[in-house]
Amino acid sequence: MKHPLQEMMDKRRQGIRCGIPSYCSANELVIEIALRRAKERNIPVLIEATANQVNQFGGYTGMKPADFYQMVLKMARDIDLPENMMILAGDHLGPLTWQKLPEAEAMKNSVELVYQYARAGFTKIHLDTSMKVADDAPGLLKTEVIARRGAQLYKAAMKGYEELKAEKPDAMRPVFVIGSEVPIPGGATEAEDTLAVTRPDAFRDTVSTYQRVWTEEGVGDGMKDVIAVVVQPGVEFGDEQVFDYDPAAAVDLCAALKEFPDICFEGHSTDYQTAADLYNMVTDGIAILKVGPALTYGLREALFSLSMMEKELVPEEKRANFIETLDAVMLASPANWEKHYHGDEKHLAQCRKYSYSDRARYYIGQPEVVAAMNKLFDNLREYPIPMNMLHQYMPISYAKIREGKLKLDPRELAMDGIVQFMLDYESAV
CATH class of the missing domain: 3.20.20.70 (Aldolase class I)
Structure with missing residues (x-):
């Protein structure tokens, strides 16, 4: 073969x-x-x-x-x-x-x-x-x-x-x-x-x-x-x-x-x-x-959007607080980002979230972060995302749902953040 x-x-x-x-x-x-x-x-x-x-x-x-x-x-x-x-x-x-x-x-x-x-x-x-x-x-x-x-x-x-x-x-x-x-x-x-x-x-x-x-x-x-x-x-x-x-x-x-x-x-x-x-x-x-990093950057971006919607939909005591959990884990074990990010504390905090280098990918699979991610998904199934709110935070995914190409499920929405980068590669080849 x-x-x-x-x-x-x-x-x-x-x-x-x-x-x-x-x-x-x-x-x-x-x-x-x-x-x-x-x-x-x-x-x-x-x-x-x-x-x-x-x-x-x-x-x-x-x-x-x-x-x-x-x-x-x-x-x-x-x-x-x-x-x-x-x-x-x-x-x-x-x-x-x-x-x-x-x-x-x-x-x-x-x-x-x-x-x-x-x-x-x-x-x-x-x-x-x-x-x-x-x-x-x-x-x-x-x-x-x-x-x-x-x-x-x-x-x-x-x-x-x-x-x-x-x-x-x-x-x-x-x-x-x-x-x-x-x-x-x-x-x-x-x-x-x-x-x-x-x-x-x-x-x-x-x-x-x-x-x-x-x-x-x-x-x-x-x-x-x-x-x-x-x-x-x-x-x-x-x-x-x-x-x-x-x-x-x-x-x-x-x-x-x-x-x-x-x-x-x-x-x-x-x-x-x-x-x-x-x-x-x-x-x-x-x-x-x-x-590589762009794919987990797309995932992180989608998870942040879901987390922001969770703040509007889910009672405070039940929230997964994914964004805060990810940052706490990165701060507790800085070895995979500290040599890559430079600047004052405010800039470092921005880099941990938004850097194209996406050093967050070293942490997104750690048990504490995965647990927060899964809790986020569960919460948004219990407190479903209204379409009008989805349009605010994830307009590209919103359009796919309207067209019947994507399910309104938080895990699927997270993966659609990855797909948005994959599509450029699929069209290129």
Whole structure:
């Protein structure tokens, strides 16, 4: 069976304009609605877990790769979505979470990480060895070092795949993404003035160096499994800013892609781009569009609107107080936001709520916050939302309910906040 992303590349080689959104989130509501839309549209869905979310030590979700795979598989089966319609992916797999360790230890952990992802059934693997580890020499990491470490991880992934295939003969062969021009996972940590688009020569050097080094490492044929290279096409976001895609700035880079018909570009940090920008990116060869924080931002936005309606509808002593609960949990454990948000107390409070970086996503799945969310849903079922009030707080969802496209249920309204971002990606590809 051919991988759906290989089928996408076949179409692109035939001149058919197409691409795929990559939903990078461990949030269960995000995953549920992504799976549901895949079934409704009869199109495979690509769901990614990052190395810091899901790894052999549990990551910040507490899940190992096999746990995440089984969670998504159960959710797919619950809605009768076939397993081959879900493409599970591992993002930034490499030394990302072990940069403070020397190479021997960092790469040992990275090898195990990639092996576990492939062994669990993940079929799109981003081999990201672009970050330095503790005993790397000062200065930029050489592309050759990045490629050699990548070869080591490719071998680990294929070992995991072969073991899985022995148990499950129809297991899909994984495809790979390489590249060292990788934006910081989850958005910029500081305000930026400009973004440097990847130079065409740097892109060509990445591909040619990987081809040479992988051949030297005995996995030259592995380059046939590489379908994409991560580049910086000039998109990024931070607390309050979004760098919009500029086709003119990326024209030379995208022209260089035509020299390599077997690969496309993967764009990271495409969150908050306009629908037109996303469409242009796919047209220009950035066919895999990574999005993560924007999805939980949409969920958070919808939950805040529901919480505001709760304040008008539900007696004070019965309220879930979702907004206040989320902020209290973030204040009690600031490690996942304090390095990203800067300013006085008032500004920090605004960032915790509204920042495009959406560090709230690290907390929205914590038990206390989930309990407040579920109580909010229960309260708004007991005290139903009037349509006239819904129009005030959620006008887009209101219109869908009027048209019979959405149920007036608080949980469905919460997920519709996610859908509003997904629609831009669906139309772009």
